[in-house]
Amino acid sequence: MARWGGQAHAAMQVPGPSLREAASMYGTAVAVFLVILVAALQGSTPPESPFPYHIPLDPEGTLELSWNVSYVQEVVHFQLLVRELKAGILFGMSDRGELENADLAVLWTDGDSAYFGDAWSDQKGQIHLDSQQDYQLLRAQRTPEGLSLLFKRPFGTCDPKDYFIEDGTVHLVYGILEEPVRSLEAINASGLQTGLQRVQLLKPNISVPALPADLQTMEIRAPDILVPGQETTYWCYITELPEGFSRHHIVMYEPIVTTGNEALVHHMEVFQCAAEFESFPAFSGPCDSKMKPERLNYCRHVLAAWALGAKAFYYPEEAGLAFGGPGSSRFLRLEVHYHNPLMITGRRDSSGIRLYYTATLRRFDAGIMELGLVYTPVMAIPPQEPAFILTGYCTDKCTQLALPPSGIHIFASQLHTHLTGRKVVTVLARGGREREVVNRDDHYSPHFQEIRMLKKVVSVLPGDVLITSCTYNTEDRKLATVGGFGILEEMCVNYLHYYPQTQLELCKSAVDPGFLQKYFHLVNRFNSEEVCTCPQATVPEQFASVPWNSFNRQVLRALYGFAPISMHCNKSSAVRFQGEWNLQPLPEITSKLEEPAPHCPPGRGQSPVGPTVVSLGGGKG
């Protein structure tokens, strides 16, 4: 039989005092077990914290996670502080935040000994020890605040039971063991107090840019409005910059959410109005109100965008978002999207965005560009689909017209869908070949729409194509989900943050409506004429009457992958660039990028094959 390499145990870091006892245990116990006497750690000082990221896992803050990322080793180091340890703790990751089918590190006691092991939960929440131990315990330490566990985990392990830590959202999960258990297999997650926290684990290694000395702030907030008692409200509020406000650069902004309304405010945007109008009428009301002045439709130049889960946003040091000064309107529109599914009435709100700006202009003007799908019902998702993909295009024809010869540089991106969105990705293609991912989130959640800095700035040249695909889960829907503004309708959007600014503000597509009507005719021919193809029928009505058998589903999928598109290649103020934008061919892609896949860590043969014994001396854990 081949034996382990000698290095297997050398990777353990056991703080000084425990070394002697660990060594004696090592001599007597089976070699696969690693021993730490936590009691012996009393009085040893914790190492200087090397963890830049922190997050509370539970609402009460009894579990606190810190972590860092090594892109060279492809490893995440976690430090989990457990303030009130009972009989153990489960911590890990899962696809959408369930404790079923989760990849878990478990600390547990059987009453006598304590153990740490890499485990997984099956679809019933039953816990099993993993055949390969990839969560590696490095230290367990009592601190005045509680038990601190230090462990590490490679991004990918090539163990099919393990979660692959990717860019984008990670759903962290936890569970609290109240009582000792006979064995790991005696734990079922469904009986535990559990929870989830969404986080971007693999934060890019980008430091916060230096802020200028002459930083000023301005708050664009709703004027203490009464939130309507309806599910979806887009509130529009017009405000204005001071008379004579000169050209400035926004270098940072952050949300101001009225205390108590955190769950109500879904996203907010600040738009600048079009310069061609002298003035805009004051307004504060729902954006779809008949009272809303027509002219407000000309307030569409995005200055700032925030959505649920995002924090403050910083521009790169070489760029800022210009506003004020001649040639730009003093009028701003704040749009607040209230998501009020419980139809709460009487709630007042003054949420908005705080802009940080400077009069010392940076080298480049930054811009925001919207990619993805046009908000139109012609793009629809059949009900009961686990993973239906819709794709929006920014075509070569549009980038050729709208981008400068030296291209633009994307430094941040915010992905956006409504409730059924599960994945979003934008890929850049050049010469018919996919070249690079602009932003990808394979565990996207509509409840965690951060603006994310890109790890690497992506440059887009004239003639490039940008392809944005959203994956939706409509398993809980009875009818088709059509594109649109309502929270129960869907969107597929990637807000790109880039410089230097161009006139192109929106580069999106939708299927040609004529081809969609051919689809409805085809449905009727293969079924029993369910769909009204008369002029009175609206597209949502037509989709609502499609019988969703496998054929109609697959043909719709095929249609979206084949039919010509209608392009929106728009400047600000909803004005299209000149050209023919209807019945455009889909971009031809001859070579695709590979899906992300884990690198199997080369040294994984050295990981222990069983759980680590954690002898919690003194008390019972």
Place this chain on the structure above:
Amino acid sequence: MARWGGQAHAAMQVPGPSLREAASMYGTAVAVFLVILVAALQGSTPPESPFPYHIPLDPEGTLELSWNVSYVQEVVHFQLLVRELKAGILFGMSDRGELENADLAVLWTDGDSAYFGDAWSDQKGQIHLDSQQDYQLLRAQRTPEGLSLLFKRPFGTCDPKDYFIEDGTVHLVYGILEEPVRSLEAINASGLQTGLQRVQLLKPNISVPALPADLQTMEIRAPDILVPGQETTYWCYITELPEGFSRHHIVMYEPIVTTGNEALVHHMEVFQCAAEFESFPAFSGPCDSKMKPERLNYCRHVLAAWALGAKAFYYPEEAGLAFGGPGSSRFLRLEVHYHNPLMITGRRDSSGIRLYYTATLRRFDAGIMELGLVYTPVMAIPPQEPAFILTGYCTDKCTQLALPPSGIHIFASQLHTHLTGRKVVTVLARGGREREVVNRDDHYSPHFQEIRMLKKVVSVLPGDVLITSCTYNTEDRKLATVGGFGILEEMCVNYLHYYPQTQLELCKSAVDPGFLQKYFHLVNRFNSEEVCTCPQATVPEQFASVPWNSFNRQVLRALYGFAPISMHCNKSSAVRFQGEWNLQPLPEITSKLEEPAPHCPPGRGQSPVGPTVVSLGGGKG
């Protein structure tokens, strides 16, 4: 560094002469290599051979593989005999027999030392050491015939670079290293002498049944015919049993292929003619000849079926295939399918089948039933498809009518497609739920169509559904591949061998032709009216004029998964069971079986992480 296990030193002999020869042929570097091997392993005796299966890997027989299978440990032990070792050998498995993207065990020398390691080749044939070593060397031994390597490999390793050893065909590959190499990474498979051998590695643990004492044989052979100089010929030959031949049981049969025609004879079947006719006219000629008597269409009861690659076939001890006696015809039809792509003329052939039979009837009559797709062009595969699936059904309505209340028991199965077939699987469904796989080959090759005994007898009850799916690769085709008899057309067939015999001989389906015409109309509506939907156009002509864009491909796929089917639920003599068999609904399947997936061996953390050094006794190293 990990070292060889203790057994490695236990079994070695030093045949001096071969050492000298090798040293003179390949210089001092290889001599050192051999010294190393010999010294390490000298002075022990080889164990008794526990390997029931043997196969030559190369046409010259210089590489000979023996193996056994442990289903308990899920491990295959290999013994590879290398008769003329040069600088090393590559052996392994790949999806279709390429040495690219292969999973390999490699023995190599750098001139100083010799090594054995688990490796893989990338898509360019470049060899890389595997991060996890799953081919485990147990012994290297000089024998009078050559170097014998004993190593083992789990069925599944959970290493994504590794081949998963499944039921069905395995494509074994080899390559011969002529010169020492600096390192494993210096090897590129594209420069080597290489080859492949197809084999069913995971043979079922079934012993050859005892044969009766009164065994007799009979040869049904083509009468020295002149094989036509055309690509596809089905040759029909009528022969007859002796007058007064009583009821017997066929208990075994084997092919007789005329020497030199091994590549020409694609498959052969022996049919019994219908009992209702007193006699059948003699005939020897192509089955599609205008001279062929009409009546020969009533010779369709299968007695024996052989296809390229198959060996002798044995019935289970409790069953035999009845023939002879009252109520059965004395007339037999031999059908030989000649595949003659080089259009060779002047070749004579007397191939056929040798039947082994007994007058001592066994308990059950056995039968052969044909599942899958009807041979009709309405089932077609678009060109340029890497993995297009067609499915044929044996519906609950047919099994309800045709099977006895206690059901039938399937003990063997032969899968059959023509050239583009890549996978075949038959699944049994009951109550709308898939229950069990009858036979699956995920690496099916049309060049290796064995009749395979099932690991476990599968019982089919009245009301069960049998679903046979074939996966085709048409990447080398320019036009659609339609269903039919020609070798360039396709089939999807599973010949079931079962008992007790029933009247049901054929249970197959095809899409309803009316729905296919709706498809052609739809293609015209979305494209430019390319397909003639006039009555004169044949279905192959219609398919040939479809423009194969993504939409038309996907809609055809959707059609086959949705449209009603026409069932062939046939007794012998091409007679349908009574009932309505047109426009039948597709069986509804609410729950599917999971795809086969490897069990990760629990102890794999213990496998060495690097190559094994083949070291090193008194000599250098």
